Amino acid sequence: MKNNFLTFFSSSLFLIILNISPSFCTYKDYCSAVFNCGEIVDVGFPFWGKDRPPSCGVPDLKLTCDNNVVRIDIMQVKYRVLQVDERTKTLRIARDDYFEGICPEDHLKNTTLDPNLFEISNGYVNLTLLYGCHSSLLVVPSHLRFGCPIHGDGFVKLGEEMGLWGCKASVVVPVRGDEGILVGVLKMEEAIREGFELKWKVDDGGCGSDCTDSGGFCGYDLKLRRGVCLCESGFSSSPVEVCRRDGGVATHDSSAFAANSGLVLPLLSSTARL
Ligand SMILES: *[C@@H]1O[C@H](CO)[C@@H](O)[C@H](O)[C@H]1NC(C)=O
Numbered sequence: 001m002k003n004n005f006l007t008f009f010s011s012s013l014f015l016i017i018l019n020i021s022p023s024f025c026t027y028k029d030y031c032s033a034v035f036n037c038g039e040i041v042d043v044g045f046p047f048w049g050k051d052r053p054p055s056c057g058v059p060d061l062k063l064t065c066d067n068n069v070v071r072i073d074i075m076q077v078k079y080r081v082l083q084v085d086e087r088t089k090t091l092r093i094a095r096d097d098y099f100e101g102i103c104p105e106d107h108l109k110n111t112t113l114d115p116n117l118f119e120i121s122n123g124y125v126n127l128t129l130l131y132g133c134h135s136s137l138l139v140v141p142s143h144l145r146f147g148c149p150i151h152g153d154g155f156v157k158l159g160e161e162m163g164l165w166g167c168k169a170s171v172v173v174p175v176r177g178d179e180g181i182l183v184g185v186l187k188m189e190e191a192i193r194e195g196f197e198l199k200w201k202v203d204d205g206g207c208g209s210d211c212t213d214s215g216g217f218c219g220y221d222l223k224l225r226r227g228v229c230l231c232e233s234g235f236s237s238s239p240v241e242v243c244r245r246d247g248g249v250a251t252h253d254s255s256a257f258a259a260n261s262g263l264v265l266p267l268l269s270s271t272a273r274l
Pocket residue numbers: 108109110160161162163169170171172
Protein backbone atom coordinates (compact mmCIF):
# COMPACT_ATOMS: atom_id res chain seq x y z
CA MET A 1 0.00 0.00 0.00
CA LYS A 2 2.70 2.34 1.05
CA ASN A 3 4.75 1.24 -1.90
CA ASN A 4 1.86 1.81 -4.24
CA PHE A 5 1.44 5.26 -2.92
CA LEU A 6 5.11 6.03 -3.33
CA THR A 7 5.10 4.74 -6.88
CA PHE A 8 2.04 6.78 -7.61
CA PHE A 9 3.52 9.82 -5.98
CA SER A 10 6.85 9.61 -7.75
CA SER A 11 5.28 8.90 -11.12
CA SER A 12 2.96 11.89 -10.76
CA LEU A 13 5.92 13.97 -9.82
CA PHE A 14 7.70 12.64 -12.86
CA LEU A 15 4.71 13.56 -15.04
CA ILE A 16 4.62 17.04 -13.62
CA ILE A 17 8.29 17.51 -14.32
CA LEU A 18 7.81 16.10 -17.79
CA ASN A 19 4.99 18.49 -18.40
CA ILE A 20 6.82 21.64 -17.51
CA SER A 21 10.39 20.92 -18.37
CA PRO A 22 11.41 22.70 -21.58
CA SER A 23 13.91 20.01 -22.36
CA PHE A 24 11.13 17.43 -22.65
CA CYS A 25 8.54 19.57 -24.34
CA THR A 26 9.34 21.97 -27.13
CA TYR A 27 7.11 24.89 -28.02
CA LYS A 28 6.19 23.39 -31.34
CA ASP A 29 5.05 20.17 -29.66
CA TYR A 30 2.55 22.20 -27.74
CA CYS A 31 0.25 22.81 -30.71
CA SER A 32 1.21 19.81 -32.80
CA ALA A 33 -1.86 17.77 -31.79
CA VAL A 34 -4.78 17.94 -34.19
CA PHE A 35 -8.44 17.70 -33.35
CA ASN A 36 -9.97 14.38 -34.37
CA CYS A 37 -13.55 13.37 -33.70
CA GLY A 38 -15.79 11.13 -35.79
CA GLU A 39 -15.59 12.21 -39.40
CA ILE A 40 -13.92 15.52 -38.60
CA VAL A 41 -10.20 14.85 -38.60
CA ASP A 42 -6.86 16.66 -38.70
CA VAL A 43 -8.20 20.02 -37.60
CA GLY A 44 -5.52 22.41 -36.46
CA PHE A 45 -5.19 26.19 -36.19
CA PRO A 46 -7.28 28.31 -35.61
CA PHE A 47 -9.32 25.71 -33.70
CA TRP A 48 -8.64 24.15 -30.33
CA GLY A 49 -10.31 21.69 -28.00
CA LYS A 50 -9.88 18.07 -26.91
CA ASP A 51 -6.16 17.35 -27.42
CA ARG A 52 -5.36 20.88 -28.58
CA PRO A 53 -4.64 23.24 -25.67
CA PRO A 54 -6.54 26.57 -25.47
CA SER A 55 -3.80 28.84 -26.78
CA CYS A 56 -3.44 26.83 -29.95
CA GLY A 57 -6.52 28.55 -31.33
CA VAL A 58 -8.90 31.50 -31.17
CA PRO A 59 -10.82 31.48 -27.85
CA ASP A 60 -14.22 31.41 -29.59
CA LEU A 61 -13.20 28.55 -31.87
CA LYS A 62 -13.39 25.76 -29.35
CA LEU A 63 -14.52 22.39 -30.68
CA THR A 64 -15.96 19.71 -28.46
CA CYS A 65 -16.36 16.02 -29.17
CA ASP A 66 -19.18 13.93 -27.80
CA ASN A 67 -19.98 10.46 -29.18
CA ASN A 68 -18.23 11.32 -32.44
CA VAL A 69 -20.27 14.51 -32.84
CA VAL A 70 -18.34 17.76 -33.06
CA ARG A 71 -19.96 20.87 -31.66
CA ILE A 72 -19.13 24.55 -31.39
CA ASP A 73 -20.83 27.34 -29.42
CA ILE A 74 -21.37 30.60 -31.25
CA MET A 75 -22.99 33.47 -29.36
CA GLN A 76 -24.47 31.00 -26.85
CA VAL A 77 -26.07 28.82 -29.51
CA LYS A 78 -24.83 25.28 -30.01
CA TYR A 79 -24.06 24.01 -33.51
CA ARG A 80 -22.95 20.71 -34.94
CA VAL A 81 -19.82 20.96 -37.01
CA LEU A 82 -20.36 18.97 -40.20
CA GLN A 83 -17.28 19.94 -42.17
CA VAL A 84 -14.06 21.87 -41.69
CA ASP A 85 -11.92 22.90 -44.61
CA GLU A 86 -8.69 24.60 -43.60
CA ARG A 87 -7.72 25.23 -47.20
CA THR A 88 -10.75 27.39 -47.98
CA LYS A 89 -11.07 28.48 -44.31
CA THR A 90 -14.67 27.39 -44.15
CA LEU A 91 -16.78 25.26 -41.90
CA ARG A 92 -20.28 23.95 -42.33
CA ILE A 93 -22.43 23.96 -39.24
CA ALA A 94 -26.04 23.19 -38.39
CA ARG A 95 -28.19 24.19 -35.43
CA ASP A 96 -27.95 21.47 -32.79
CA ASP A 97 -31.38 22.30 -31.36
CA TYR A 98 -32.94 21.90 -34.82
CA PHE A 99 -31.17 18.70 -35.71
CA GLU A 100 -34.09 16.45 -34.77
CA GLY A 101 -36.68 18.72 -36.32
CA ILE A 102 -38.31 22.09 -36.33
CA CYS A 103 -39.49 22.03 -32.68
CA PRO A 104 -36.60 22.73 -30.30
CA GLU A 105 -37.01 21.52 -26.74
CA ASP A 106 -35.16 24.47 -25.29
CA HIS A 107 -36.15 28.12 -25.56
CA LEU A 108 -36.02 29.71 -28.98
CA LYS A 109 -32.79 31.35 -30.09
CA ASN A 110 -31.79 33.13 -33.26
CA THR A 111 -28.86 32.23 -35.44
CA THR A 112 -26.59 35.14 -34.55
CA LEU A 113 -23.01 35.11 -35.72
CA ASP A 114 -20.09 37.23 -34.64
CA PRO A 115 -19.45 39.35 -37.76
CA ASN A 116 -15.84 39.90 -36.70
CA LEU A 117 -15.18 36.20 -36.78
CA PHE A 118 -17.53 34.72 -39.36
CA GLU A 119 -18.95 35.51 -42.72
CA ILE A 120 -21.68 33.36 -44.18
CA SER A 121 -20.88 31.99 -47.63
CA ASN A 122 -22.88 32.97 -50.70
CA GLY A 123 -25.91 30.99 -51.70
CA TYR A 124 -27.83 30.95 -48.44
CA VAL A 125 -31.19 32.51 -47.64
CA ASN A 126 -32.89 33.20 -44.36
CA LEU A 127 -35.83 31.16 -43.28
CA THR A 128 -38.02 32.63 -40.56
CA LEU A 129 -39.87 30.20 -38.32
CA LEU A 130 -42.78 31.73 -36.43
CA TYR A 131 -44.07 30.05 -33.28
CA GLY A 132 -47.10 30.45 -31.04
CA CYS A 133 -49.34 31.75 -33.81
CA HIS A 134 -53.12 31.86 -33.80
CA SER A 135 -55.27 33.82 -36.20
CA SER A 136 -52.58 34.37 -38.81
CA LEU A 137 -52.40 30.63 -39.44
CA LEU A 138 -55.72 30.71 -41.28
CA VAL A 139 -54.19 32.46 -44.27
CA VAL A 140 -51.02 30.37 -44.43
CA PRO A 141 -51.02 27.43 -46.88
CA SER A 142 -51.10 24.18 -44.95
CA HIS A 143 -47.77 22.87 -46.25
CA LEU A 144 -46.00 25.80 -44.57
CA ARG A 145 -47.61 25.21 -41.18
CA PHE A 146 -46.35 23.08 -38.34
CA GLY A 147 -47.21 22.37 -34.72
CA CYS A 148 -44.81 22.08 -31.79
CA PRO A 149 -45.55 20.64 -28.34
CA ILE A 150 -43.71 23.38 -26.46
CA HIS A 151 -43.72 26.41 -28.71
CA GLY A 152 -47.16 26.02 -30.24
CA ASP A 153 -48.45 26.17 -33.80
CA GLY A 154 -46.37 27.99 -36.33
CA PHE A 155 -45.47 28.56 -39.93
CA VAL A 156 -42.45 29.34 -42.02
CA LYS A 157 -41.61 32.29 -44.24
CA LEU A 158 -38.75 32.83 -46.63
CA GLY A 159 -36.51 35.76 -45.72
CA GLU A 160 -35.66 37.47 -42.47
CA GLU A 161 -38.96 38.50 -40.96
CA MET A 162 -39.06 41.42 -38.55
CA GLY A 163 -42.76 41.35 -37.79
CA LEU A 164 -44.39 38.68 -35.69
CA TRP A 165 -47.60 38.27 -37.71
CA GLY A 166 -49.61 37.67 -34.58
CA CYS A 167 -47.21 35.00 -33.37
CA LYS A 168 -45.30 34.94 -30.08
CA ALA A 169 -41.76 34.43 -31.35
CA SER A 170 -39.65 34.04 -34.43
CA VAL A 171 -36.34 32.40 -35.23
CA VAL A 172 -34.17 33.06 -38.27
CA VAL A 173 -32.14 30.17 -39.70
CA PRO A 174 -30.00 30.31 -42.85
CA VAL A 175 -30.53 27.51 -45.35
CA ARG A 176 -29.17 26.71 -48.77
CA GLY A 177 -30.98 29.04 -51.09
CA ASP A 178 -33.38 27.31 -53.34
CA GLU A 179 -37.10 27.72 -53.59
CA GLY A 180 -37.46 23.95 -53.31
CA ILE A 181 -37.39 24.12 -49.53
CA LEU A 182 -40.78 25.77 -49.50
CA VAL A 183 -42.46 22.60 -50.72
CA GLY A 184 -43.02 21.52 -47.17
CA VAL A 185 -41.88 21.30 -43.59
CA LEU A 186 -39.96 18.04 -44.03
CA LYS A 187 -37.87 19.57 -46.78
CA MET A 188 -37.13 22.56 -44.55
CA GLU A 189 -36.08 20.37 -41.69
CA GLU A 190 -33.74 18.59 -44.05
CA ALA A 191 -32.31 21.91 -45.28
CA ILE A 192 -31.73 23.10 -41.70
CA ARG A 193 -29.95 19.83 -40.90
CA GLU A 194 -27.66 20.28 -43.89
CA GLY A 195 -26.50 23.49 -42.28
CA PHE A 196 -24.70 26.46 -43.74
CA GLU A 197 -21.17 27.36 -44.61
CA LEU A 198 -19.16 30.00 -42.83
CA LYS A 199 -15.84 31.52 -43.70
CA TRP A 200 -13.70 32.24 -40.65
CA LYS A 201 -11.87 35.54 -40.49
CA VAL A 202 -8.82 35.03 -38.32
CA ASP A 203 -5.59 36.97 -38.55
CA ASP A 204 -3.15 34.12 -38.91
CA GLY A 205 -0.23 36.53 -38.65
CA GLY A 206 1.28 34.92 -41.73
CA CYS A 207 1.31 31.60 -39.98
CA GLY A 208 0.49 28.94 -42.52
CA SER A 209 2.23 26.36 -44.64
CA ASP A 210 5.52 28.30 -44.42
CA CYS A 211 5.48 27.62 -40.70
CA THR A 212 4.49 23.96 -40.88
CA ASP A 213 6.83 23.29 -43.80
CA SER A 214 9.68 24.59 -41.67
CA GLY A 215 8.78 22.17 -38.89
CA GLY A 216 6.69 24.48 -36.72
CA PHE A 217 3.03 24.68 -35.73
CA CYS A 218 0.66 27.58 -35.56
CA GLY A 219 -0.55 28.80 -32.19
CA TYR A 220 -2.55 31.89 -31.23
CA ASP A 221 -1.26 34.93 -29.42
CA LEU A 222 -4.12 36.20 -27.27
CA LYS A 223 -2.57 39.60 -26.76
CA LEU A 224 -1.66 40.32 -30.38
CA ARG A 225 -4.82 38.47 -31.45
CA ARG A 226 -3.12 36.73 -34.30
CA GLY A 227 -1.51 33.46 -35.21
CA VAL A 228 2.09 32.83 -34.35
CA CYS A 229 4.53 30.19 -35.53
CA LEU A 230 5.73 27.91 -32.74
CA CYS A 231 9.16 26.50 -33.33
CA GLU A 232 11.42 24.10 -31.47
CA SER A 233 12.65 26.54 -28.87
CA GLY A 234 10.50 29.59 -29.13
CA PHE A 235 8.32 31.34 -31.58
CA SER A 236 9.21 33.02 -34.77
CA SER A 237 8.78 36.74 -35.06
CA SER A 238 10.07 37.01 -38.58
CA PRO A 239 7.68 38.56 -41.09
CA VAL A 240 7.64 35.27 -42.92
CA GLU A 241 6.79 32.96 -40.10
CA VAL A 242 9.25 30.11 -40.35
CA CYS A 243 11.38 28.08 -37.99
CA ARG A 244 15.05 27.79 -38.74
CA ARG A 245 15.83 24.31 -39.94
CA ASP A 246 18.54 23.80 -37.36
CA GLY A 247 15.74 23.72 -34.85
CA GLY A 248 16.74 26.70 -32.78
CA VAL A 249 14.78 29.78 -33.65
CA ALA A 250 14.42 31.64 -30.41
CA THR A 251 14.05 35.06 -31.88
CA HIS A 252 12.67 35.80 -28.44
CA ASP A 253 14.21 34.27 -25.38
CA SER A 254 11.73 32.32 -23.32
CA SER A 255 11.52 34.80 -20.44
CA ALA A 256 10.61 37.49 -22.95
CA PHE A 257 7.61 35.74 -24.38
CA ALA A 258 6.14 34.69 -21.12
CA ALA A 259 6.07 38.37 -20.26
CA ASN A 260 5.37 39.95 -23.60
CA SER A 261 3.03 37.67 -25.38
CA GLY A 262 -0.47 36.49 -24.89
CA LEU A 263 0.47 32.95 -25.65
CA VAL A 264 -0.35 30.78 -22.67
CA LEU A 265 2.61 28.52 -22.26
CA PRO A 266 2.31 24.87 -21.23
CA LEU A 267 3.15 25.56 -17.62
CA LEU A 268 0.50 28.24 -17.26
CA SER A 269 -2.19 26.34 -19.05
CA SER A 270 -1.65 23.15 -17.09
CA THR A 271 -2.42 25.04 -13.91
CA ALA A 272 -5.34 26.78 -15.55
CA ARG A 273 -6.89 23.48 -16.53
CA LEU A 274 -6.97 22.16 -12.95
C1 LIG B 1 -34.89 36.71 -34.06
O1 LIG B 1 -34.63 37.80 -34.94
C2 LIG B 1 -35.79 38.47 -35.40
C3 LIG B 1 -35.36 39.57 -36.35
O2 LIG B 1 -34.22 39.29 -37.04
C4 LIG B 1 -36.55 39.04 -34.22
O3 LIG B 1 -37.72 39.67 -34.66
C5 LIG B 1 -36.89 37.91 -33.25
O4 LIG B 1 -37.52 38.43 -32.10
C6 LIG B 1 -35.66 37.14 -32.83
N1 LIG B 1 -36.05 35.95 -32.06
C7 LIG B 1 -35.53 35.61 -30.89
C8 LIG B 1 -36.00 34.32 -30.27
O5 LIG B 1 -34.67 36.27 -30.31
